[in-house]
Each structure stands twice: as C-alpha cells, then as structure tokens.
Amino acid sequence: MAHGETGKIKNPGPFVFHASVKSTLLVLMIVGVATFGGGLMADSKRAWASLVQNHFFFMSLALGGLFIAALNYITSAMWSAPIKRIYESFTSYLPFALLTFLAVAVGIHHIYEWSHPEFVKGDLVLEGKASYLSIGFFVIRNVVALCIWIFFAMKMLKNSVAQDANGDHRLTLKNKAMAPVFLIVFAITYTMASYDQMMSLDPHWFSTIFGVYCFSGLFYSTLALTAVMAIYLRRNGVLQGIVNDNHLHDLGKFMYAFSVFWAYIGFSQFMLIWYANMPEETGYFLHRLHGGWALMTYLLPLKFLVPFFLLLQRDSKRSESRLLGVGLFMLAAHWFDLMWVVQPEFFKEGPQFGWIEIGTTIGFIGLFGTCVVRFMGKHNIVAIGDPRLPEAVFHHHQ
C-alpha cells in the first residue's frame, strides 16, 4: 500500500444475508411478541419494564447510527467512508422505534408513576412538575422528536444512497450542511427523550447530567455495534480490501475513548450527588447502593474497566477477534447499564432477569436485525460513490 496508490475499488454491491439468518430473525421477533404477551399476563410489571428498557436501548442504537454519520460529515472525516453504510443501516430501525414508543405510551400507566393523577395529588414536587409530566405533552413531544430524527435520517440517507449511483460530491456537501443542524437538534431532543423516558421513571429525582449519561451510552453502544457488524461482514468476505486493520484500529480507538467518556460522565453524576448529599438527589443512588441492587452497582464499573484494559494496547485494537469480543461485551454491558437505570424504579428488591426479559430482548434483536438485514440487502454495503472512499481505502497512517 504505497502512498498515493489508488485504483478502481470493486463495488461489493448489496449484502444479501443467508436465508437462515432472515428466518432466524423472524423467529426471534415472534418469540419476542409471544414472550411480551405472555409476560403481560404472567407479570405485567416486568414485561412493561423490559419493554421500555429495550425500546430505549434499540432506539439509541438507531439514532446513534445517524449521530455518527452526522459527526463524520461535520468533521469531513476520511477514515470512516468504508464503514459509513454500516452505521447508516442502523437508522432504518428508527420508524420502528416510533412504534415501540407508541407501545410505551399505551403502557404509560404501568410504566410512569406520574401518569396517575391520584399519585401526583398532594405531592408538592410532582404537582410542580405536573404541567411538564402530563400524558398528552409527554407523548406529543417524544413523537415529534422521533419524527424529526426520522426526517433527518431519510434526508441524509437519500443523499448518501443517491451518491452511490452518480458519485456527485455535492451530495456530501449537502449532508455536511445538514449535519450541524441535526446535531444541535439531536442534543436537545435526545436530552429530552432521556429525561422523559428514563429519568421520569423516578419522577422525584433529577440530574442535569442525565442526558449526557444516556448520550455516552448511545455513542458507546453504537460504536460497538458498528465494529461488530464490520467484523461480521469482513468475515463474510464482502469488505475484503476495503475495510483494513487501520479502520478497525480507528474504531477501536473510538470505542476505547468513549468507554472512558462513559465512566467520566457516570462518575461525575455519582460523585456530585454523593458529595453534596442532598436528600432530594440521593434517593436514586441510595436504593442502588444498598440491598438487592448493590452487587450490580459495584459491577457496573466493568463497563469501563473491561474495554479500557482489553483495548489499551495498540495490537488489540487491530485484532479482529479481540475487537469483536470487546464489541459484544460493550453491547451487553450497555444493555445491563440501562437495566440498572430502569429496573430499580420497578423492583426495589433487586434485578429481575428471566424469561420475560430475555424473550422481550430477543424480540427486539429480531426486529432491529431484520431492519438492518433488509437495508443491507437493498443498498450497497459500501458507499461506493463517496468521494472520500478511495483515500480511505488506502488509509495508511500509523
């Protein structure tokens, strides 16, 4: 790979997953719907808790794909061109996030205590928040946010896909112009969605850094999924000669950096509340640090420590199998982190992890996977018309 070496990059075309993958994902979806239905009858509290957790987890993955796309447009990033279509494919799930949000809205009385007027009445704090935490306003503003995200996803994906055919660099500039607008809107709306959908599970509690905490998880998990998918596709031979060890190295650096970022934000949230020790704030950590939730709270730093030490060395960021393992770990770690955010508001006694949680999650994996599989089967797996692709393929630093 000499400097300046260029040449025609062979277009791998769309990636059609094996029929068994598609049917497996379909089965997972059916299992998920059946489990959720059964869960509603057996133990509805657990079913709803699992729904809102998985809704937020997968919505963040889909939105994270759009966030990374916008980030790379605004910075005119070169390295990411070969893997661009991978994180773009996640956004195809966004319309279904709107559906799962509507499911959350249907179960609002089972999920959010503040939705019961008799619970709010007489509670000074909740009465003060009542105009914001009202069912109509809650549903409308979150649906509007999801519609805005879907709008930006459609616009930017349309330009990106159109570029495959004509290679017009002006499409890159169009997306570059749209990216900052989206990023500003994203910062506001995702903070709002975090407050609304996650933080208001405990309507008395508040933490101004909570939106950043959720954002750090969004970035953390989306990077991990991008790496996992890139390695999966590489192993299936479609990205040969396009995604090389340098691109894995860059992804690994990102994953490493945002593990640290998550720890930084998570600890900042904890330390300020612990230090000030004010009764209206400490409740959140009190019942997480004592009783049935203590063990999980003490295990939570592993979400940072494992990627930190496993990805510290340069060679491990360039090792396909190491990166795949850490990527899968990070996805699981973030899922458990969200469980740690959601479940203590439902079950003071400790974590609930059984067939309802597993089945519901499996259903979401099936739905999300089907979206990505369909997207990749329809569009080129590599953004072949991206003007930055040739330079990125012969990416050579370090």
Add this chain to the structure above:
Amino acid sequence: MSSGNSNGKSSAAGVIGYFDSPDAILSGMKKVKAANFKNFDAFTPFPVHGLEHAQGLKRSFLPWVTFFGGLTGLTIGMGFQYWTSAVDWPINVGGKPFFSWPAFVPVAYEVTVLLAGLSTVAAMLLVNGLPNLKKRTFSVSLTVDKFAIIIEADRGAQNGKYRPYSENDAIEVLKLAGASGVKAVTDSGWFEN
C-alpha cells in the same frame, strides 16, 4: 537519531539529498534503506504517511513510559490524599469516612494524566537527544515544500553489518534514489543553503 559529532572541526558530516514530493521521498527512502547505511534520517515539512515503514523505524517504546507514568501518577494522587486525609491529619468532612475515595478521584485522575503526559514528553526529548544546540541551521524550504534524506558520516568503528560510509558512495546512492539535489554537509551547520 543522530550520531554524536563533537570534534568541532568543519569536516563533512554527511550527505543530504533533496526531494520534491512525498512520493519521491518515499520511494527514495526505500532505496536508501536498501543501501544499508548505519545512520540516515529524513526531514519533511509535514508527516509523510508510510515514511517510517520505508525507513525501517521500529515501534516506539514511549507508550510504556506513558502507561507507567500514569500508573505512578494514580498511585501518588490517591496515596497522598489518603495519607493527608486519613493518616496524618484526619478531618471529619460532612460525616463521611476519612478515606472517602470518591472525593479523591478527580485529583488522582488529574495527577494520572499529568504524570503520563509529562513523563512521555520528557522521555521523548531524552531519546531524541533534544534540545539540540549544535545542529541548528535549517533550510527554510524544508519547512515549506522540500523533503530531504541525510546520510550521516559513520564515525564509529566499522562493523560488518552496515555499508561503510564514503561521501562519493553516499552521493551516488542518493542520486540513484532520485534526489533532485545532492550535497555534502558539514558539522558547523547541516543545512545552510
């Protein structure tokens, strides 16, 4: 990496060849590397990707310095706060335990980053022999649009591993490598154009 040149008299210190583009110095560097001189180095106005491979430079050990510098910083940062707050002069702050580690994390973190950074810079200066007050004259064009390879005179005893240095030979090698201008340089200043 430069060899020491302390005899002060204005003898030839080596031969320098100029190149006009990153591609030219990359392919030239491969040929100079193949010629197997003991001391040679490159000068470029900006980082040229792949040049370190062409030159045959090994990975630096500096990341290890950073790691152990950071580890030292973490230990000092935590240890000192523990000693002052819990051992030497225990003070009850808000009813919290004397060793309230969450309160110590920010300082320990900062000292970790500080020592990791400073030790890396110090080690970098040390292994590069910087600051360097002897060889100071620099061709302005090497910071703008020119690239250069220098083959330095071999002052130590010859051993069989390397190609013995001679000025004419080095000039010949640089010309074959595609240098657009080749000249001998002296100790008193490498690049007085």
